[in-house]
Every structure is written in C-alpha cells, then in structure tokens.
Amino acid sequence: MEIDKKTLQKRRMMGYFIDAAKQIIDERGIEALSAREVADIAGYNSATLYNYFDDLEHLTFYASLRYLREYIYDLKCYTKSAHTPVERYFKVWECFCHHAYNMPKIFNGIFFGKHSLKLNNAIKDYYSIFPEELEDMEEDIKPMLLGQNIYERNLTLLQPCIKKGYVKAENAEDINEMIILLHQGMLTRLVMGQAAYSPEEAKQRTLFYMKQVFASFGVEV
Structure with missing residues (x-):
C-alpha cells in the first residue's frame, strides 16, 4: 500500500528529532536533553518539535527506543x-x-x-x-x-x-x-x-x- 506524502513527511520529521535527541543522550546523557537543543541540532525550532511530540518526555521515549x-x-x-x-x-x-x-x-x-x-x-x-x-x-x-x-x-x-x-x-x-x-x-x-x-x-x-x-x-x- 502506497504511503501518502503527509505520513512520509511526519516520519521523516520525527526521525530528525529522534536522531538529534539520541546524539545528545550519547554525548551527555538523558538528563541533558532539552527541546531547544534537540530542535537546534535537527535544524528546526521548538514549536516544530511539538507538532510531532506531545512533550519532551514523549520525544525522550521515542529516542530511547533506539537503544x-x-x-x-x-x-x-x-x-x-x-x-x-x-x-x-x-x-x-x-x-x-x-x-x-x-x-x-x-x-x-x-x-x-x-x-x-x-x-x-x-x-x-x-x-x-x-x-x-x-x-x-x-x-x-x-x-x-x-x-x-x-x-x-x-x-x-x-x-x-x-x-x-x-x-x-x-x-x-x-x-x-x-x-x-x-x-x-x-x-x-x-x-x-x-x-x-x-x-x-x-x-x-x-x-x-x-x-x-x-x-x-x-x-x-
């Protein structure tokens, strides 16, 4: 089944933020995560991040799944x-x-x-x-x-x-x-x-x- 462009865009954006969060966790630990820094690394602003995740803990949960x-x-x-x-x-x-x-x-x-x-x-x-x-x-x-x-x-x-x-x-x-x-x-x-x-x-x-x-x-x- 073909995936629509909106779904592909959502997955791509979530992937950017998850990768950015994991980078911070790898370098400084889970306690160092902040929405602003994750968004900066991903190349977007914090408001965009919250279009895809309920809160920072929600993003942290998804990033943790990488492990x-x-x-x-x-x-x-x-x-x-x-x-x-x-x-x-x-x-x-x-x-x-x-x-x-x-x-x-x-x-x-x-x-x-x-x-x-x-x-x-x-x-x-x-x-x-x-x-x-x-x-x-x-x-x-x-x-x-x-x-x-x-x-x-x-x-x-x-x-x-x-x-x-x-x-x-x-x-x-x-x-x-x-x-x-x-x-x-x-x-x-x-x-x-x-x-x-x-x-x-x-x-x-x-x-x-x-x-x-x-x-x-x-x-x-």
Whole structure:
C-alpha cells in the first residue's frame, strides 16, 4: 500500500528529532536533553518539535527506543544455545537484563515510564521510521517485541513454555506478574542509586530470583 506524502513527511520529521535527541543522550546523557537543543541540532525550532511530540518526555521515549537495537541484535547470540522453551525464556531475560541494567534510566523510561502503556503503538511508529532496524530479526521475537506493554510482552514469551507443558496455564498470570515485579524492583533501585550492585551482579541476582519463582510453581529450570 502506497504511503501518502503527509505520513512520509511526519516520519521523516520525527526521525530528525529522534536522531538529534539520541546524539545528545550519547554525548551527555538523558538528563541533558532539552527541546531547544534537540530542535537546534535537527535544524528546526521548538514549536516544530511539538507538532510531532506531545512533550519532551514523549520525544525522550521515542529516542530511547533506539537503544533496543543492540538488545535485539544480541538476542540471537543469547538464545542460540537454548534447547527448551524454559531455557530460551531465561536466555531472553538474561539478554534483556544485561542491556537494561547497563542503561537503567533508558530502559526504565521505555518499560515503566509515562508513555510505557503506549509501547506497542510507539514501537510500530518507530519501526515505520527506521524499518532497517527490523532486518534480520527472528520472526518469533517480533510478537514479543510488539506487545502492548512489558506485561503482555512477557506473557507472550511464556506461551511456548505453556504449550510444551512446562508452565501450567492457570499459573501463567501469577508467574508473569512476579517476574515483572522482580525486574522492575531491581531496575528502580539502580535508577535511584539504591543498589550497590554492578550491572552484572544485578543481572545474576534477578535471574536467580526469577528461577526461584519458576521453582515455586514446580517448573524445573
């Protein structure tokens, strides 16, 4: 289906501002973002920026999605050694925790911030602007990536474990919530500077407790 000129223009403009915001984040961190500087780098004024984004936090959310690229790329390496759905589930989480805990503010904003409940729509918009980032992505990863929010994404990731009989369907919602709460708790502590763990230590602790959750429901990990 042919895309109309107005849609193409919108995607192009959003791309300019997202690229400018990422440049600032890469150079000075997410705290350094300002609408005026982003607009200056993109070659437009702040008023134009607000034609495409609700506020600075909305732009920050879209710019943060750029940092999912390395996570998605690494998934292949992490999951290639998995032989069962449960092993694969934990390999995906290992990869996710590695990236999230090395960039806690970015990942916290994406998955638990103001705009996180609109993640599905934002990701679809994002990949319409940067379709090249979907290249070489494994097909079975896309449903998980495009989930409406992190709860839905994790539930999608659990489905193969349920289908193969590792996880009982009636336990899936409880396991899902416990896993997300564990991850969110650790991520929040890292964002707030309340944990003395390195990213690697935080990852290992999170995975350990996640495995305890599975074990409590009789799932061998």
